[in-house]
Amino acid sequence: MALDRRSLLAGTAAGAAALVSKNRALAADKPSGKSIRTFCAFVKYIQELPYDRLAETVAELGFDGIEATVREGGHVLPERVEEDLPKLVEALRQHDLEVGVMASSVHHLGQPDTEKVLRTASRLGIKRYRMKYFRYDLSRPVLPQIEQIRAQVTDLVAMHRELGLQGVYQNHAGANVFGCAIWDIYQLIKDFAVEDLAIAFDIRHATVEGGLAWPVHFNLMRPHLGSIFVKDFVWQRQPSGWNVKNVPLGEGQVDPAFATQLKQSAFQGPVSIHVEYLHGAGVAANVTALKRDLATAQKWLDG
DSSP states (O other), rough: OHHHHHHHHHHHHHHHHHHHHHHHHGGGGGGGGOOEEEEEOOOTTTTTSSSHHHHHHHHTTTTTEEEEETTTTTOOOOHHHHHHHHHHHHHHHHTOOOOEEEEEEOOOSSSTHHHHHHHHHHHOOOOEEEEOOOOOOOOHHHHHHHHHHHHHHHHHHHHHHTTEEEEEOOOOSSSSSSTTTTTHHHHTTTOOOOOTEEEEEEEEHHHHHHHHOOOOOOOHGGGGEEEEOOOOOEEHHHHHHTEEEEOOTTSSSTTTTHHHHHHHOOOOSEEEOOOOOTTTTTTHHHHHHHHHHHHHHHHHHHO
């Protein structure tokens, strides 16, 4: 098994090297002039790359940074954050990249690694992290559950202030996910300073759950933006009913008019590109998809 793993990693590294060479030519396609936004690559599906190779690849693709996975099953495991996160950050800095968002498993202060993860991130200059989802128990009333979540988050926010960190909570589609409706996140964060707690506004999930109402939801959350997540989808009929299929950005039902509203908002934080439509396709395919979706996002936002 050890030999097979070494062979696999060697093959992955060799493939990544070829991609880097190819993408040096593609990097010339990046529009000239500095965007007021920071474009980050969500590395969930390319995190098997070693830190240095990941940084080189992301830089060659034309990104400004990454949305790092510092969580269970992530590129950096929470129990090893003090050892491994500095290595990832240093690899990124060698290519003038940053951790624009840190996707975490942080839920509350009672978790074993929460304080260690947040203090390490702050010490390394990381400014924002994505929180783990809360879920509703739909056998119970919803509003009291929001108050329970508020109590947990209030304790976290106190640490955010101490460390100079911004927690961001992503709105996510799903019948029992806190944040699917947008208004529930608003009820949570409206009384906190945006520097301490904000929304990671995901236009794909907002469109799935809100349909034509996404402009209203975005308008509500504009003063509370901490980051923007972009990806796309189509509705697909199956024998069992309708479901959602993820597709490349610009090929689905996410309205490009979102870009106009985002530009009008004067938001200058990180825009994270999420490739979610190539599960199991491997690093090479996901690298190509990141490049393609970045080009679409740049055209929408900087064109």
